[in-house]
Amino acid sequence: MAAFAVCLSACAGEGGSDPSAAPAAPSASGSAPEAASPAVSTPAPALPSETAEASPPVPSPSAPSSPDIPGGRGLDEDVTGQVTMKGANSILVTGDDAGDRTAQLLPYTEVFDVQGGICDEGELPHRCSVDQLKKALKADVSLYAKVTIKDGVAVKIEEIVRN
Structure with missing residues (x-):
């Protein structure tokens, strides 16, 4: 049985990347070398390693809310309204129900035009560049x-034809 406890503490020492498993094995083997070690030590190293392996996936689902924007606020919304330029790289959306919102324009902002006021090449809806949008709004x-x-960035702008 003492050999089993030594094996467990050696195995826990090999995996050095799991800090929660390493302290559990030495403390169990140090307190009761023969009788309590195998019964207590066997489930203890298995559980911390399982929970430690389950922990890394938890942060990754929350990461996509703002992966590219440092200091992102995590706010996502769709605002419908009149769009005007506000500064060199920002737009103001005068929302119908949500009030006014300001958003930054970036090169990857998708712009879709259905009436040809921004650009008129390709199939409907026309896929326009941010520079074409800025020129039209100016x-x-x-x-x-x-x-x-x-996160304060206009990701997609889709023109809507009012009735």
Whole structure:
């Protein structure tokens, strides 16, 4: 039985990456070398290693909320309303129900135009660049759209035709 406890403490020492399993084996083998060690030590190392392996997946689902934006707030929303330029790289969406929202424009912002006011190449809806959007808004082109905002960034702008 003492050999079994030594094996357990040696095995726990080999896996050095699991800090919760290493202290459990030495304390159990140090307190009762023969009688209590095998019964108590056998389940103890198995459980911490299982919970330690289950722990890493928990942070990864929360990470996608703002992987590319340092200091992201984790706020995601769709705002529908009139879109105008606000500064060099931001837009103001005057929301119908949600109030006014400001969002930053980045090169990867998707812009979809259905009437040809921003761009008119390709199939409907036209996929436009952020530069084309800026140029149109600076020229006072009216744009009513649904804007998807994530962490303060306009990720997608889809023009909507009002009835």
